[in-house]
Amino acid sequence: MKDSVLNDQTDNPEDIDWDYIIVGTGIGGATLGFRLAQEGKKVLFCEKGRSLFATSGEFSGDYAEQFFPIRKSPSEEDHEVLEQSGRWPFKIKDVSAKKTKSFIPFMGVGTGGSSSLYGAAMERFKPEDFEAGRWHFDAEESSIPEKWPITYDELSSYYELAEKLYRVRGDNMSFAAPPLSNANKELYDFLQKQGMHPYRLPIACEFSSNKCNTCQGYLCSEACKNDSSKICLEPALTRYGATLLDQCEVEKIHSSKNKITAIHAEWKGSQIRLKGKHFVLAAGALVTPVILLRSATEKYPSGLANHSGMVGKNLMRHFVDMYVFHSGIKPQKYENIKEIAFNDFYCSTKMKFGTVQSFGWMPPADILVETIEQDIHNTAFAFAAYLYRGIKPIIRPMVEQMLCNRLILASTLEDLPYTDNRVFPDGNSGIKFTYKIKDYDKRRIKRFRTELKQVFKPLRHILIKQAENNERLAHVCGTCRMGDDPATSVVDKFNRVHDFDNLTIIDSSFFPSSGGANPSLTIAANALRVADHLLSL
Numbered sequence: 368m369k370d371s372v373l374n375d376q377t378d379n380p381e382d383i384d385w386d387y388i389i390v391g392t393g394i395g396g397a398t399l400g401f402r403l404a405q406e407g408k409k410v411l412f413c414e415k416g417r418s419l420f421a422t423s424g425e426f427s428g429d430y431a432e433q434f435f436p437i438r439k440s441p442s443e444e445d446h447e448v449l450e451q452s453g454r455w456p457f458k459i460k461d462v463s464a465k466k467t468k469s470f471i472p473f474m475g476v477g478t479g480g481s482s483s484l485y486g487a488a489m490e491r492f493k494p495e496d497f498e499a500g501r502w503h504f505d506a507e508e509s510s511i512p513e514k515w516p517i518t519y520d521e522l523s524s525y526y527e528l529a530e531k532l533y534r535v536r537g538d539n540m541s542f543a544a545p546p547l548s549n550a551n552k553e554l555y556d557f558l559q560k561q562g563m564h565p566y567r568l569p570i571a572c573e574f575s576s577n578k579c580n581t582c583q584g585y586l587c588s589e590a591c592k593n594d595s596s597k598i599c600l601e602p603a604l605t606r607y608g609a610t611l612l613d614q615c616e617v618e619k620i621h622s623s624k625n626k627i628t629a630i631h632a633e634w635k636g637s638q639i640r641l642k643g644k645h646f647v648l649a650a651g652a653l654v655t656p657v658i659l660l661r662s663a664t665e666k667y668p669s670g671l672a673n674h675s676g677m678v679g680k681n682l683m684r685h686f687v688d689m690y691v692f693h694s695g696i697k698p699q700k701y702e703n704i705k706e707i708a709f710n711d712f713y714c715s716t717k718m719k720f721g722t723v724q725s726f727g728w729m730p731p732a733d734i735l736v737e738t739i740e741q742d743i744h745n746t747a748f749a750f751a752a753y754l755y756r757g758i759k760p761i762i763r764p765m766v767e768q769m770l771c772n773r774l775i776l777a778s779t780l781e782d783l784p785y786t787d788n789r790v791f792p793d794g795n796s797g798i799k800f801t802y803k804i805k806d807y808d809k810r811r812i813k814r815f816r817t818e819l820k821q822v823f824k825p826l827r828h829i830l831i832k833q834a835e836n837n838e839r840l841a842h843v844c845g846t847c848r849m850g851d852d853p854a855t856s857v858v859d860k861f862n863r864v865h866d867f868d869n870l871t872i873i874d875s876s877f878f879p880s881s882g883g884a885n886p887s888l889t890i891a892a893n894a895l896r897v898a899d900h901l902l903s904l
Contacts, residue, residue, distance in 0.1 A: 385411045385643035393480025394595045395873040396649025401599035402898035404607035416477030418613040426452040428588030440741040453483040460799035479596030486583035487571040489888035494519040499880035502719035509783040516860035525892040537569035550698040568708040583727040620662040652843040652876040672864040681784035683845040683881040686834035693827040721883030726775035732767040781883040844875035
């Protein structure tokens with residue numbers, strides 16, 4: 368497949384009046400575009416990153432850092448390798464504290480978006496997630512709504528369709544999962560004895576290779592992982608006549624009255640203006656609001672679609688910790704270990720927390736050692752990074768022994784929306800954000816850790832606290848929230864921007880609350896729901 372796929376009609380995408388122009392090819396954009404193209408619509412995908420169809424495995428099967436000439440943390444000088452590995456290559460700024468932190472976030476760019484890197488866990492939100500406000504009634508500072516404009520029941524049939532589309536495997540699924548590994552079977556049995564209710568983690572993976580590790584954090588080399596590029600984008604292009612422009616960065620959206628008229632983009636060094644009947648933003652919860660804010664005009668001085676003032680606000684990212692187990696059977700190389708989960712603390716009588724699930728394999732020790740140095744550098748004790756450098760040869764074997772080739776569970780705790788946690792443009796092309804953990808959530812983080820410590824107490828384990836680390840932008844969402852009231856939200860229940868008839872936002876920006884599980888299946892299910900709505904118009 369070529370880097371950029373164009374229909375035979377023309378070599379100039381500006382000459383076509385597209386039915387749908389979709390910005391972004393992650394799970395939201397690719398799933399929606401697939402359904403629209405399937406029904407004969409003229410669909411154009413604009414992807415900021417590269418087409419990864421042409422990599423031919425050169426940068427797949429391992430972390431991007433393993434392809435660097437020397438072992439170090441990613442920097443913008445590594446942008447070629449990062450981009451060809453499906454990784455975001457640009458620094459963003461965290462301005463939450465007095466000292467600004469600049470770092471390259473671990474998220475995807477290129478065909479498939481972040482799904483090309485995800486661990487393929489696709490789990491449904493619970494009915495309680497759609498009534499989040501009643502569980503957090505004492506979070507006085509939060510802007511969390513009492514409920515979503517849609518219910519679990521409205522989404523349930525689309526959850527089933529999304530599970531089948533992405534060929535999700537797990538308990539009671541249409542597609543069976545392979546038997547548990549010996550190490551996870553032992554952990555599964557232990558959790559049952561502790562009174563927990565473990566189950567098979569739903570995974571969008573074929574497990575078609577005996578070397579399948581679910582490729583978390585890097586491109587799959589065995590074609591096992593069912594990401595949005597494989598499942599939706601490629602068939603939309605090859606079977607249903609959709610078009611892809613890769614290396615196409617949307618800079619601004621043009622409007623007239625209550626209609627979007629065109630998007631302005633840079634495509635491989637050239638400035639282009641693309642026209643269409645309907646426009647879809649699916650660039651991710653960091654980029655989508657920034658595009659809207661950069662599209663400010665005299666008529667819309669605070670940014671496009673920002674009548675409510677909510678564009679970019681209510682940033683959520685989940686609080687994720689990791690529990691590394693030293694007891695029990697040690698997993699073997701190439702053994703799948705991303706297999707189990709339990710939700711006994713999802714909605715307890717005490718608090719609404721979230722899920723606990725297999726994390727999969729840790730990155731190699733070399734990468735972890737460099738990550739630790741970068742984390743130290745971004746603290747108030749940055750001077751210690753220079754001291755750390757001198758003892759890295761000693762640290763590496765310790766990290767290898769303690770963290771690598773171990774069973775790991777990750778706790779995912781729902782975080783709440785606050786209007787002062789937000790993302791906004793940094794100059795002409797950059798992104799900056801602010802995210803501070805409120806006292807209410809600090810108490811919940813502490814309580815969740817206490818509960819899990821009791822469960823895991825009989826096993827030797829290490830808790831790696833990551834919940835407070837803003838560089839861990841695990842599941843960013845909420846920055847263009849859905850709501851019935853245009854005064855307090857950005858999109859309606861069908862993801863249409865309140866201010867414009869032909870602009871839809873389909874990535875996780877629309878989440879009114881973050882839920883307690885991975886967002887990917889909810890994004891896919893909602894995209895299928897919105898596709899049906901658009902096709903009915």
